[in-house]
Structures are given as structure tokens and as C-alpha cells.
Amino acid sequence: MTIDARDILAWPGGDNNTDTVLSGLHFNITTLENWNYTLYSNGTLSNGTKCYLTFEPFAPALIFPNGTFINATKCWHPVHPIGARAGTGLGFAVVFGLSLVLTLVALNKHGKLHLPAQKRFHPIGRRWQWYWAIFTCATALISLFTNIDVDRYYLPEIPIVLTSFFWYLMQIGAVACTWEAVRHWGSWMERQFIDPDPFRLREEGRRYWIEFFLPLVAYLFMWLNFFIVVPRSWGKIEHQRYPEQIITDAEPTATDNRFKSAPFFLFAAWLLTVFSLWHSIKHYCPRNRGIINRTIGLFKFTPTRFMLIIPLAFIVPLFQAMVAWNFDWSPLNVKGKPEAIYPGGYAPALLIVIIQGIYGLLSPNEDRELIRQRRERGQTLDAELGIQRKPAWWRRVQGAGGGPNETMRDKIMRNVREIGGGGPTARNVKEAIHTRAAESSPNGPTSPQEDMEMVSIPSPQHVVGVTGPIAAGDFASARQTAGRYVGVMTPSATSRQAELMMDGPPGTVPPPPYTDRPPLGTGETGRNHSVASSTSPSINSPPVQVRSMLDV
Known part of the structure; x- marks a missing residue:
């Protein structure tokens, strides 16, 4: 505790030379001086390490020879009632708390994904403006609550x-929130611009590189403001215990060159915010000819919330520069004027957060808005082509789809029921067996065991997906029907031989009769055991299964 010599007071007289009276209580001067205690004009008793109040009702009752006080109150104690500065700060803290809730609701609404994430548009890009709004509210609340003491x-x-530390962080958060709002608006405009045609804007060229480096430069200026203001010795800001100390320590520290240069970096970030808005309007909005028309178009295509928050964001570095030259308006001043601190220091950041929160509640989620735009484009194209599509509920009414609460498991089970399983599938199998047999020609052989190459009749134990029983008579009748009509599909050996013995084209000699094979019906097997002279497979052998194109 640094005290000027002019504020040191002599010990009040007591009963003798070693006695002094403080607030009606007697203390031993020898003990006080032995522990280097000094009486000051601001009503405190301090030895440079410890400080106690000497006025009622906080005066100590007794001091022991070892320098210990009884019922003493330290100088850094909340003894005063809440003043104008603390009362106004409480009101601002309540509004900032409500704004924080509003911001969280907006983050929950706009942070959700309803479309697959794209590499070109990261989901976190749309959330940064809400993150900075939350940061602004949090730092403002800490600053305002500590402002009470x-x-x-x-x-x-x-x-x-x-209070001063978190106030400067709140200033950075307000400018960053405005910057992210403008930057993301440009990204959202680009997303709508290329959604109908992804190849319309390439990721190269001057436009792309400006949008790539602009955030880096903007955050560089904001972090420069942080590193100039925050990492420093704040001890002299506490030296406001009497007027001389304020003049010699507190005011020179609060108005030094570092505090005076910091606002210019925030102002540079604000200029980049304005440039980002102009850049987005230039590339993603209809273009105008001439300087006057371009100026009109700049205000015409600027969203309403930007017309409000960008001027408010300009007040942030402006007021920060003003308090760096005028200590009476500074939040770093214990006796600073509340009528200047709150309208210039806290109100702009609060209004920025409120406007952003209201916008978040009123505007739709970007993915949902993109889905709506795609639907409108599809309806427009259908109208141009003369296509009239049924509404979504039409398929459910017609039984083509499940209910609105149908899960993936329900869909799979519904498909399984449609394809196979249960009594309907058994009936379908029976009908298929009879249909395949009835589709054959009625001129086939009469024997059910003759020439059955191309017809495959399943057995009851090989029917898959049938839960109900299938009578054996169904298969027997099917085989008999197939045996009668299968001749068309697999002709008999006699018809094959007659066909082979038919005359060829005019002028050709018919081939000699096949004598190496005995006629059918003589009891012979009709099979030639010579591999070289065998030209046709046996009609009683299983059908040849083609394994690859080389076997054809």
C-alpha cells in the first residue's frame, strides 16, 4: 500500500506518552510502532502488509504485544452500500443474462444439421457468431458482477x-461477433449461389483467396488488441486510495501508450468487417453499373441487422479510444462516471447480442431453408415439363409406404412380408409350380419320367420362405402335368434323329444314317461307349451345367 507522507497522521493523545485513543479505544503506541503500524488520513492503520479500518463500527478492540488485532476489519472489505455504478451494473447484468439464454436458443436452432456436411462449408462456420455472442455475454456478466464490489x-x-480485465475481453467479443455474422452471411450467400450449380464458382482466383485470407487478417488485429491490453501489470490500477495516488499511479497507467494504441487494432478489424460485407454483396448479389448505383445497391442488399450492429460495433473501438485519453470516463476509474461507462462501454455490446439473438429466433435454419429452395426449384422444373407429382401423403394413403413413425426395422420387415413368408408365399409357390407346367406345349410325351431336362420342380423341403405346409400332392400333380407338356421344351430322341436326317440346302448330300447307335426301345441303353464317336449326350442324363463361356 503506497501512501504519500502528507497523508500520515500523528498518534492521537491518550492517558500518557505510550497511549493513544482510536475511536474511543486505547492502544499501546509502543506496540504499534514496534510492528511498523502508521495512522493515515483515510482512516486506516497499516504497516505496508496489513491494513485495518480505525473508525466505528469496524475499529479493532485490542492489539496484543505480538501485533495481533482483535475484532479488526481489513481495509479491503465491502463496507459501503451499493452505489450508482453497482446498481446500474446489476440491471445490465440481468439483461445480459437474458441475452445469453436467447443466444443459446439461437445456437441450438442454427447449429443443427439437416443436410450432410460439406467440405466447402463446415458446420462450425455457422456457429462461430453464436460462440462469440456467448463469450461476450459471459465476460460482460463477470465484469458487471465484480463491478459491485x-x-x-x-x-x-x-x-x-x-472489472477492467473482462471489460476489455467483452469489447473484443463484440467486434468478433459482428465480424463472424458478416463473414458467415457471405458464406451463406455463396452456398445459395452454388447450390443449383456446384461448378459455378471455382475454389480459386481472386475472390477465393480474399475470402481465405480475410478472416486470418481480421483475427490477427483482434488478437493484437488482446496482447497489447491484457498481458501487463495491473497492480497500479488498484492505486486509487487517495487523490495523489490516483494522479501518480492509476491515471498514467490507464492512459499509457499501450491502452491508446489498442483501439486502432479493433478499428482495423471493424474496417475489414465492412470490406467483407462489400465483397459479399459484389460477388453474390445483382451487380449495378456506376458509382451511384453501386452505392445504392450496397445499402439495398445489406441486411437490416447489419445496418444496426455494424454502427454499434464502430462505437466499441471509438469508446475504447476515448477512455484511453479521458480517465474520468474509463471503467478503470473507481470513481468513473456511470453515465459514460454504461452507454458507451456496455450498451453497444449488449445491443449487438440482442439483435443477433432476435435474428436467430426469426430466421430459419440454413439447411431447412436450402431444402425449401431445392423443393421450389424442383416444382418450377416440373411445371415447365408438365409433370404433376403426387404429394408425400399419397403413397401412404395408397399403401405404398409405411406410417410416419415407421422405423428402419419396420421397413425391412414389411419388405420381407411382401417378398416371402407366411401363407401368401406358400400359395404363390403353388401357383408358380402349376403355371410353369401349364405354359409348356400340350404335345409332349405322356411319361412323367421321360425327357425332363429343362423343367425344375422344387421339393417341399427346398422351398425357402414358406411357413405354411405344402401338400405333397401339389408337387405330384405338377410333375405329372409337366411330364405331359414338357415335350416342346425337351424333344424326344426320335424327333431329334429325324431332325438330324433332314435334307440340307439344295445340292447337298444328306448325311448317312446313324448306325452306331441301336434304336430305342430294344432294351439297349442307346449309349455309345466310344468317346471319339459320341456326338450327343444321353437324354436320360442330367442336364449339362455351363460353368463359363468356354464350355459353350
């Missing part, structure tokens, strides 16, 4: 440092 503490200490 700035009024209540008898001597300034850590509350004034915490």
Missing part, C-alpha cells in the same frame, strides 16, 4: 482489476 470496497483492490 468496486463500489462497496473501502479501498480499491482486485475487483477494479477484474
Whole structure:
């Protein structure tokens, strides 16, 4: 605790030379001086390490020879009632808390994905403006709640440092929130611009590289503001315990060159925000000819919320520069004027967050909006082609689809029921057997065991997907019917031989009769055991199965 010599007071007289009276209580001067305690004009008793109040009702009752006080109150204690600065701060804290809830609702609404994420448009890009709004509200709340003890503490200490520290962070958050809102609006415009034609804007060229490097430069200026203001010694800001100390320590520290240069970096970030807005309007909105028409178009295509939050964001570095030259308006001043601190220091950030929150509630989710635009484009194309599509509920009414709450498991089970399983499938198998047999020619052989090459009749134990029983008579009748009509599909050996002995084209000699094979019906097998002279397979052998194209 640094105290000017002019504020040191002599010990009040007591009963003798070693006695002094403080607030009606007697203390031993020898003990006080032995522990280097000094009486100051601001009503405190301090030895440079410990400080106690000496006025009622906080005066100590007794001091022991070892320097210990009884019922003493330290100087850094909230003894004063809430003043104008703390009361106004509480009102702002309540509004910032409501704005925080509003921001969380907007983040939950706009942060959800209803379309697959694209590499060109990352999901976190749309959320950054809400993240910075949450950061702004959080730092503002900390600054405002610690601001209460700035009024209540008898001597300034850590509350004034915490209030100032988080106030500067809140300023950065407000500018960053505005920047992200403008930057993402340009990204959203680009997404709508290329959604009908993904190859309309290539990821190269001057436009692409400006949009790539612009956020890096903007955040560079914001972080420069942070590193100039925050990483420093804040101890002298607490030295506001009497007027001389304010003049020698606090005011020079709060108005030094670092505090004076920091606002210009925030102002540079604000200029880049305006440039980003102009760049997005230039590339993603209808173009105008001439300087006057371009200026009119700039205001015409600028969203309403940007017309509000961009001027508010300009006030942030402006007021930060003003308090760096005028200590009376500064939040770093314990006796600063609330009528200047809150309208210039807190109101712009609060209004930015509120406007963003209202926009978040009123505007639709971007994925849903993109789905709506795609639907409208599809309806327009259908109208041009003369196509009239049924509404979505039409298929459910006609039984083509499941209910609105149908799960994937239900869909799979419905497909299984349609394809196979249960009594309907058994009936379908029976009908298929008879149909395949009836489709054959009625001129075939009469024997059910003769020439059955191309017809495959399943057995009851090989029917897959049938839960109900199939009578054996169904297969027997099917085989008999197939045996009668299968001749067309697989002709007999006699008809084959007659066909082979038919005359060829005119002028050709018919081939000699086949004598190496005995006629059918003589009891012979009709099979030639010579591999070289065998030209046709046996009609009683199983059908040849083609394994590949080389066997044909």
C-alpha cells in the first residue's frame, strides 16, 4: 500500500506518552510502532502488509504485544452500500443474462444439421457468431458482477482489476461477433449461389483467396488488441486510495501508450468487417453499373441487422479510444462516471447480442431453408415439363409406404412380408409350380419320367420362405402335368434323329444314317461307349451345367 507522507497522521493523545485513543479505544503506541503500524488520513492503520479500518463500527478492540488485532476489519472489505455504478451494473447484468439464454436458443436452432456436411462449408462456420455472442455475454456478466464490489470496497483492490480485465475481453467479443455474422452471411450467400450449380464458382482466383485470407487478417488485429491490453501489470490500477495516488499511479497507467494504441487494432478489424460485407454483396448479389448505383445497391442488399450492429460495433473501438485519453470516463476509474461507462462501454455490446439473438429466433435454419429452395426449384422444373407429382401423403394413403413413425426395422420387415413368408408365399409357390407346367406345349410325351431336362420342380423341403405346409400332392400333380407338356421344351430322341436326317440346302448330300447307335426301345441303353464317336449326350442324363463361356 503506497501512501504519500502528507497523508500520515500523528498518534492521537491518550492517558500518557505510550497511549493513544482510536475511536474511543486505547492502544499501546509502543506496540504499534514496534510492528511498523502508521495512522493515515483515510482512516486506516497499516504497516505496508496489513491494513485495518480505525473508525466505528469496524475499529479493532485490542492489539496484543505480538501485533495481533482483535475484532479488526481489513481495509479491503465491502463496507459501503451499493452505489450508482453497482446498481446500474446489476440491471445490465440481468439483461445480459437474458441475452445469453436467447443466444443459446439461437445456437441450438442454427447449429443443427439437416443436410450432410460439406467440405466447402463446415458446420462450425455457422456457429462461430453464436460462440462469440456467448463469450461476450459471459465476460460482460463477470465484469458487471465484480463491478459491485468496486463500489462497496473501502479501498480499491482486485475487483477494479477484474472489472477492467473482462471489460476489455467483452469489447473484443463484440467486434468478433459482428465480424463472424458478416463473414458467415457471405458464406451463406455463396452456398445459395452454388447450390443449383456446384461448378459455378471455382475454389480459386481472386475472390477465393480474399475470402481465405480475410478472416486470418481480421483475427490477427483482434488478437493484437488482446496482447497489447491484457498481458501487463495491473497492480497500479488498484492505486486509487487517495487523490495523489490516483494522479501518480492509476491515471498514467490507464492512459499509457499501450491502452491508446489498442483501439486502432479493433478499428482495423471493424474496417475489414465492412470490406467483407462489400465483397459479399459484389460477388453474390445483382451487380449495378456506376458509382451511384453501386452505392445504392450496397445499402439495398445489406441486411437490416447489419445496418444496426455494424454502427454499434464502430462505437466499441471509438469508446475504447476515448477512455484511453479521458480517465474520468474509463471503467478503470473507481470513481468513473456511470453515465459514460454504461452507454458507451456496455450498451453497444449488449445491443449487438440482442439483435443477433432476435435474428436467430426469426430466421430459419440454413439447411431447412436450402431444402425449401431445392423443393421450389424442383416444382418450377416440373411445371415447365408438365409433370404433376403426387404429394408425400399419397403413397401412404395408397399403401405404398409405411406410417410416419415407421422405423428402419419396420421397413425391412414389411419388405420381407411382401417378398416371402407366411401363407401368401406358400400359395404363390403353388401357383408358380402349376403355371410353369401349364405354359409348356400340350404335345409332349405322356411319361412323367421321360425327357425332363429343362423343367425344375422344387421339393417341399427346398422351398425357402414358406411357413405354411405344402401338400405333397401339389408337387405330384405338377410333375405329372409337366411330364405331359414338357415335350416342346425337351424333344424326344426320335424327333431329334429325324431332325438330324433332314435334307440340307439344295445340292447337298444328306448325311448317312446313324448306325452306331441301336434304336430305342430294344432294351439297349442307346449309349455309345466310344468317346471319339459320341456326338450327343444321353437324354436320360442330367442336364449339362455351363460353368463359363468356354464350355459353350
